Amino acid sequence: MSKKAAKGLVKQSFLKRQLRPLLLLLILAMCVTTLSVLGSRMAREITSLQSAPLDNIQWNLAQLEIEYLSLLNSINTAQDRAGPDASVLSELRKRFDIFYSRIDTLQTGRPFRQIENDDTAKRLLIKVRSSLIEELPVIDGDDADLYGSLAGLEEDFLLLRPDVRSLSLRAVKIFAESSDRQRANFSLLLQQTAVVGVLLVLALLVAVTVLVRQFQVAERRALEASRSSSRFVSTVNASLDAIILADAKGTVIDFSPAAETIFGYTRNRSLGSNMAELIIPPNLRDAHAAGMRRFLETGEKKIIDAGRVEVTAMRSNGATFPVELSIGMTMEPEGPIFIAYVRDISERKRNQQELMSARDEALAADKAKSQFLAMMSHEMRTPLNGVLATLDLLQSSALDGRQEDYVRTAIASGEILQQHLDDVLDITSIEAGAMEFRYNYFSLDDLLEEVRSLNERTAAEQNDVIVLDIADDLSNIYSDRHRLRQILLNLVGNAVKFTQGGTITVTARSISSTYHNRIVELTVSDTGIGIKQEDIERIFDEFVTLDSSYRRKTQGYGLGLAICRRISEGLGGHIGIESTPGAGSTFTVTIPIAATSQMGAESDAETAENKDVDNLKVLLVEDNETNRFVAVELLQAEGCDVDVAINGIEGVEKSQNGDFDLILMDISMPLMDGIEATHVIRKGGGKSATTPIIGLTAHALPHELESLTQAGMQDCLIKPLRKRNLQKMLRSFRQSRESEAVSETPRTAVIDRSVMDELAELLPAEKLKQRMDDFLNELSESEELLQAHFEHGRLPELAALAHRCAGSAATFGATELANAMRGVQTAAQEDRIAELGDAMRGVGAIAGRTRKALERYKSGACDTKSG
């Protein structure tokens, strides 16, 4: 059956159900009407029968002949007398009169009207009557005449005999027929009444049936209702939560057994009482009453139907305790009924409290441990830095072969120790949820090469070969080089350690390559001892204690893989392992890299070829003597003129007077730390007030870097200060100086690439493009409008618009434009008209540049570097 048909049927049956009583009523009404019509007809018939307008017709008709014969008889009697006998004649006259009267009655009497309608009878009647009238003179004459006429009279009357007979018979026939007709009519009426009566009875039967069925249905429903009600009662009684019903006035209507237990009132005691007085603590009753009033007046629900709410309730002994409350409402004719479910949660609260304090204690202990670890490793790093830096210096001095070996071994061990310390620091920062990333562009090829060369010596000792297999062009990827290096060093280092006379293969390939979403897959495979299946699951967990043999072999290097996993995930990627015990393991790292090969990459591979360029004047501010010594040596080795200051105050002083190309500033120093010193230098307006300042810090956490930038530093170097890092920093510094020299524009970039890259990460390519288009359109419009405001001197509007534009520009990293706009805004706000003109012109030029740069970025040629 189709859905539609079924619907139709449902509708039909609904109609049927609705129509049936109506139909029945209609039938009943019709029956009653018909019956009443028939009844009134019957009543008429019966009345007419009762009224008997017809008298005793048959008797009258029979009487006609009898009276006729009596008359004849009296004539004969009179004839038998010898002479006129008065009494006999008087009798004769009487008989005549009676007969006459009879004929007259037949002619005028209402019962005999039908005779009038019958031609034959009428004719006969008239004939008899006229004969009688003819005889009247004789009858009314004197006795002698009458006596003399008797013979003629007899003759006349004898002649009438057949007429009287015929009249009599005719009339009998007429009335017999009429009475037949009447009977037939009456019988028909009776039949009709009977039929209607039967119909009525049938209809009544149907009605009774319907009523009986409806009664049954009602009974069944009542039964169901009572069952459901009893089920409901059981449900309520079984509930461990208290269930309380109250009306709008707050009067308790029902109080469940659980409520009795929880609140300590009996049901009988609570019914009819005010709920608020029973279970709400006195200090909360006003709030409750206000809430109820508000609800009743405005219908605004706060707690009703709002799910579970935690409130305080009161027991019969006055003790308060926490409950979880949910209130439902149902509308009844007398007003709303509120159903409150109340759960005693004091036990749970207690447990929760205990759990929370236990957790707090554990956390506090853990934090103390982390702080201790961080502290310890930091404290160890500082002297270690000194050792390593000194070893670096020692290595570059004239040494014989053995000495060089010693130094190299010392450096290698020192680096391992440093790595351990770094790991501990990493884990603590991971635990603090503070791992952050520094994204930049770099060559993966170079990174892999670096990792290989760092492990080469160890590999040689183990008779291992490290093979690199780079499938795609990955010379310029965008990720956190330091973190990725950490992963690779860890994986390759492990592979070397667990492989004896085998091959470690490192592969890199790009597995997905949309513009903004490129993923690189790195694998590190070894042919070593492998890892047992049951350990694979846990190998990436923190502080996991694998079986002792593994641990022994890893030489306590248990944090590495956990860190790798954290880093991979932090970079938006994933790390996995496949391993066959005895055959080797393959670690696979997949991470997204936003990369375009056109991007001008800073190449690590580039060696320091720029030694011969101009000597840089460098101010080193460092309080630690060892570090200062190392740094000076390293800087001088790089061809810098170094001046030193031993604390922040001295650093500030020297910068006031000296014109330095670069300032290296230690961050944590006594008297005045590096951040404050930088601040003072920037504000001080001395000779080196605009000199780039590079921070030196052991705290490499990103938020710290941010505070350095805010203080006015350009970059920072992470201690320990190593030759490699220093060289790299100087190289990039020199490059930017060169480009500055070429283009006249200040350091401010047209487009801050990092901002754009962040946007690119956040937004899908399409959306970003759309946004950029919007911004470009807005920029064109705003330029015109700015010009218009400027020309008409509407400075407040100009300031407001410039402010808005600065905001939009900053969003897209159009730093230069944003700054220019701010200049316009300030000039407009401060009414500096001359300055405003310059600023407006500047805005025009910068907007052009910004537009070009953005178009370039959009078309993929994202060379957005300054200049």
Added chain:
Amino acid sequence: MNVTRIASTIAACLWIAMFATAGQAADLPSPEGDVILTVSGEIGVTNRDGAAVFDLEMLKAMPEASFKTSTIWTEGENEFRGVRLSDLLEAVDAKGSELHAIALNDYAVDFPTVDAVPDGPIVAYQMNGKEMSIRDKGPLWIVFPYDQDAKFRTELVYSQSIWQLDRIEIRK
């Protein structure tokens, strides 16, 4: 107004006076004209051979009653004048419970004396102010006020409406 009328009025007055003094036991005068009604049977007042006989004048001397009504035997509405049957029964001190009325044509009918209610049947001697001949269902006709009440339009009442009334027998 002729002498006989005056005489009869005086006689009637005398009769009333006698009736008033002597009560129900008052004697009936003897009829002077033709006897048109004979009441016999269980009666307390007689004037001839153990029966009470009446001529027209005697009936006319009794309290008069009249009404207009139609009948099923006559055309239109007619005015009937006569003596209430109840008055008549009282006049003869009827003691029976049943009344047996007989017509000149020997038609006879019985009805209980209690049916002779004061606003019921009259023994009519005039129709529309004229005495009725035998030919006109006279000289006496027991007429009910048919139009006045449906109870007077029943077969029984019609059968009791005896015309050419001649004799009444009061039976126990």
